[in-house]
Amino acid sequence: MIKLEPRGQHSKLMAWLSPVFAGILTLISGAILFALLGQDPLEALHTLLIMPVSDIYGLAELCVKAAPILLCAIGLSVVFKAKVWNIGAEGQLLMGGLIGSACALALIDAEGFWVLPLVLLAGMVGGALWAGLAAWLKTSFNANEILTTIMLNYIALNLLIWAVHGPLKDPDGYNFPESAMFSDSALIPTLIDGTRIHFGMLFALLAVVIIWVLLSRSFLGFQIKVLGLDSSAARLAGFREKRLVWIALLISGALAGLAGVGEVAGPLGQLVPSISPGYGYAAIIVAFLGRLHPVGILLATLLMALIYMGGEMAQITLGLPVALTGLFQGMLLFYLLACDVLINFRIRIPALSKSAADKLAVKEEAVN
Amino acid sequence: MAEAHITPPRLTLRRITKIYPGCVANDSIDLNIEPAEIHALLGENGAGKSTLMKVIYGLVKPDQGEVLWDGMPVEIKDPAQARKLGIGMVFQHFSLFETLTVTENIALALGDDAGDLPSLAKRIREVSEKYGMALNPDREIHTLSVGERQRVEIVRCLVQPIKLLILDEPTSVLTPQEVETLFVTLRQLAKEGCAILFISHKLDEVRALCHNATILRAGKVSGECKPADESSQSIARMMVGDDTPISTDYPKVLREEPFLQVSGLNRVSDDPFGTDLHNISFSVNAGEILGIAGVAGNGQEELLGALSGEDQVENHDAIHFPHGAVGHLSPRERRAAGMAFVPEERLGRGAVPDMSLKDNALLTGFLTGLVNRGMIAHGKTREFAEKIIDRYKVKTPGTEAHAESLSGGNLQKFIIGREIMQNPKLLIAAHPTWGVDIGAATAIHKALIELRDKGAAILVVSEDIDELFQISDRIGAICHGRISPIKPTPDTTINEVGRWMAGDFDEVEIKA
Structure with a gap:
């Protein structure tokens, strides 16, 4: 029998190894799954994880997928640090796309360098407003943000669908539920000709740097962290809890909104009903997989984007359902939560001699 | 036998x-x-x-x-x-x-x-x-x-x-x-x-x-x-053991210039099993230690919450600093006005368990030049933490050690040091040596006396009546949310304070 034994203190090493273990376990489970489906496991994994990025075009597409996930996840790292559980990045992303599109369509005949910044700003405001609703409900009525943000996701999706079927529908679009194509002034320029990679990826990287500075260098970030770790210490020190909840949610919402407007003004070029295949939800997994740390989130984002592309690739070349993407995301989160137990507990096999276990414990402590 | x-x-x-x-x-x-x-x-x-x-x-x-x-x-x-x-x-x-x-x-x-x-x-x-x-x-x-x-x-x-x-x-x-x-x-x-x-x-x-x-x-x-x-x-x-100093007697002083004045403080506790405060009135003079004795659960928590600013009181004038009423001010504003506070719970209120000592120094020390235009001055913060550790002999591997890794006594020395090093004009300490070993308790008492002699007003709320007699210049007790008369320590006895702790006193007259 295997026993779990408290470590007495967190293992920093395990905190970083746990995502790696989770990745390995996901690969093994994936391989078994492919074998059961009658595929060659290695070839299937190759199709899923290596083929999509074997050329420049693939790498560029990886960045296109990574940008919105990264923006959402880095924003979530701020709220999650404050232990405010914003599950609504998806809805905030959709609202960013919707309000950004409304702005771009209103300015469809305008030209000038100012159009795009205005469109992007509108998207950020849209996302921030949506998160602000949850902040208002939480700070004024003590409404649980997990529930409100999830419900706001559905409201945002339905608002978006209503808009593309109604006021924002392209009058010359043969009644398809799509908006008109944005004017060139409202489109985010591409970075490399011949690919779809655009400046959105740079925004995302810039956001990573800014949030990193915010959380590690600024007093505001410090207050957010204290609030999350120990709200009564924050209260005693005189940090204003409600204000911090507002700020964290607004930052997170604005970044998700930027992700949304980055999609409609970037690779899509118009508002369509399906601007996100669940980027806002995937970002939750990414934020935890990356340990809420900017570098970790960057790496986890690339992995998540790869899984999205791999799912599409597997559908095309192997004829497997695209639900594979969701399956791999789910397994990753599941294994991560399981492996996280090892941060506070160590596995002990009583059959092992006691002294050996003690030696192991000493070694682990030395590593920590 | x-x-x-x-x-x-x-x-x-x-x-x-x-x-x-x-x-x-x-x-x-x-x-x-x-x-x-x-x-x-x-x-x-x-x-x-x-x-x-x-x-x-x-x-x-x-x-x-x-x-x-x-x-x-x-x-x-x-x-x-x-x-x-x-x-x-x-x-x-x-x-x-x-x-x-x-x-x-x-x-x-x-x-x-x-x-x-x-x-x-x-x-x-x-x-x-x-x-x-x-x-x-x-x-x-x-x-x-x-x-x-x-x-x-x-x-x-x-x-x-x-x-x-x-x-x-x-x-x-x-x-x-x-x-x-x-x-x-x-x-x-x-x-x-x-x-x-x-x-x-x-x-x-x-x-x-x-x-x-x-x-x-x-x-x-x-x-x-x-x-x-x-x-x-x-x-x-x-x-x-032989190498730890054991407590000594401290000379008592009497001062007359009040810093903290509490008058007619009433509060209904938020906790259904808490204690309401009734007409609490007392003052703490600059340069003295006032001790408030009492058995746990007689309104200490509610009183300390009102004094720290975590709970604001309706009657702003009920809590008064020399420059004016503070009953409506937040903890941060009260700190800016010269208050420092040592709470009862070391981990989870006085210090964030999962943060380094350096970050915990910043937790309440942020008003003393450790933050520059919204950015943390990491170098200065580390220096501040090192000074606390050095001055109050906190046993720890360094400023990066997490607060939760310290023993109760060491963490308490760190927290008290952090508050005292900000040169407060008023220090409020709840149960400052609760669960602390004798060596650390002696060090903490010494630090409090030193701060008193520098002219700060100090309020100590404690369940340890011996401790209060040792360090307080004046002493009183709280029972059922009411405060007893307050007497200079040499003029009272442990027995009298014990009776006060049991509620055996006439209520203090409230000044109009």
């Missing part, structure tokens, strides 16, 4: 050893308790008293050593077996259900042995009368005082046949008068043949009550003595 050679000891521990990862809690401990003996187990926090108790009560399994009960080797597997042998234990922190009656609580603790409730209530009444511990079995726990709650715990042990009663720091929650009553009960129990293991760090009480004492230091037995033959000083030496 001659008969001890004929009948075997009630309990014998031989070479009890318990090792936790990274620490030897009990190192080959021997202990003998005779029937009818009141035996003291002394030692500082972390000396291994709790672990040893838990071994006897079956909560912890020792790694080595044997336990003999009436001369026969036994293995005590769990508290149920301990109770069957006749061992009862009264914990420092009670585990009672507030909304249930005394009888129901005791029935829950006894499990199948409780029998039907009416006959249990009868037994409770008999036992409580026999031992002079008035207790109504039908009352709900939340209506009882702390002293009465402790009686419930003791009676719970006595309704069953008892041969060994273990009491963990039983007097820390009692007024001096209640302590006397408890001692009468314990002496009567011992006379009937029950052995008593009395765990404490209050040496005067141990000398008054106990026949023998075993002293632990760092997991080992560091001495055995007959407390009545020793002085408190000599026992303290055995507890702390």
Whole structure:
């Protein structure tokens, strides 16, 4: 029998190894799954994880997928640090796309360098407003943000669908539920000709740097962290809890909104009903997989984007359902939560001699 | 004691050893308790008293050593077996259900042995009368005082046949008068043949009550003595070793220029089982220490919350600094006006457990130039933390160590140092040496006196009446949310303050 034994203190090493273990376990489970489906496991994994990025075009597409996930996840790292559980990045992303599109369509005949910044700003405001609703409900009525943000996701999706079927529908679009194509002034320029990679990826990287500075260098970030770790210490020190909840949610919402407007003004070029295949939800997994740390989130984002592309690739070349993407995301989160137990507990096999276990414990402590 | 050679000891521990990862809690401990003996187990926090108790009560399994009960080797597997042998234990922190009656609580603790409730209530009444511990079995726990709650715990042990009663720091929650009553009960129990293991760090009480004492230091037995033959000083030496300074007397001062003025402070507690504050009025002068005594749960938490600014009061003028009313100000604004605060809970309020000492220095030190245009001055913050560690001799590997890795005493030195190094004009300290070892307590008292002599007003709220008499210049007590008269310490006695703690005072006149 295997026993779990408290470590007495967190293992920093395990905190970083746990995502790696989770990745390995996901690969093994994936391989078994492919074998059961009658595929060659290695070839299937190759199709899923290596083929999509074997050329420049693939790498560029990886960045296109990574940008919105990264923006959402880095924003979530701020709220999650404050232990405010914003599950609504998806809805905030959709609202960013919707309000950004409304702005771009209103300015469809305008030209000038100012159009795009205005469109992007509108998207950020849209996302921030949506998160602000949850902040208002939480700070004024003590409404649980997990529930409100999830419900706001559905409201945002339905608002978006209503808009593309109604006021924002392209009058010359043969009644398809799509908006008109944005004017060139409202489109985010591409970075490399011949690919779809655009400046959105740079925004995302810039956001990573800014949030990193915010959380590690600024007093505001410090207050957010204290609030999350120990709200009564924050209260005693005189940090204003409600204000911090507002700020964290607004930052997170604005970044998700930027992700949304980055999609409609970037690779899509118009508002369509399906601007996100669940980027806002995937970002939750990414934020935890990356340990809420900017570098970790960057790496986890690339992995998540790869899984999205791999799912599409597997559908095309192997004829497997695209639900594979969701399956791999789910397994990753599941294994991560399981492996996280090892941060506070160590596995002990009583059959092992006691002294050996003690030696192991000493070694682990030395590593920590 | 001659008969001890004929009948075997009630309990014998031989070479009890318990090792936790990274620490030897009990190192080959021997202990003998005779029937009818009141035996003291002394030692500082972390000396291994709790672990040893838990071994006897079956909560912890020792790694080595044997336990003999009436001369026969036994293995005590769990508290149920301990109770069957006749061992009862009264914990420092009670585990009672507030909304249930005394009888129901005791029935829950006894499990199948409780029998039907009416006959249990009868037994409770008999036992409580026999031992002079008035207790109504039908009352709900939340209506009882702390002293009465402790009686419930003791009676719970006595309704069953008892041969060994273990009491963990039983007097820390009692007024001096209640302590006397408890001692009468314990002496009567011992006379009937029950052995008593009395765990404490209050040496005067141990000398008054106990026949023998075993002293632990760092997991080992560091001495055995007959407390009545020793002085408190000599026992303290055995507890702390030779190189730690033991407390001294401090000269008292009288000052007249008030810094903090509380007048007519009323507050309804947010907690349904909390204590409302009624017409609290007192002032703390610059350059003096005011001590407020009181048994836990008499409104201290509510008073401290109102003073710290965590809870704001409706009548802004009820709390007054020299520059004006502060009742409506946030903790941060009060800090900016010269207040510093040491809360009761070190981890989880005074310090963030999961953050480094450097970050914890910033937690309340942010108003002293550690933040520059919204950005943390990391270098200065580290220096500040290093200064605290150096000046107050905090034992830690460095500024990056997490607060939770420090012992209670070391963390408390850090927190008090952090507050004092900000040069406050008013320091409010709640239970500053609670659960702290003697060495650290002495260091903390010294730091408070030094700050007083620099002209700061200091308010100390504590349950430890000896501590208050040692460091306070003036002293009062709080009971049921009301404040007693406040007298200069030399003009009052422990007995008088003890009566105040029990609510025996006329309410102070309120200034218009």
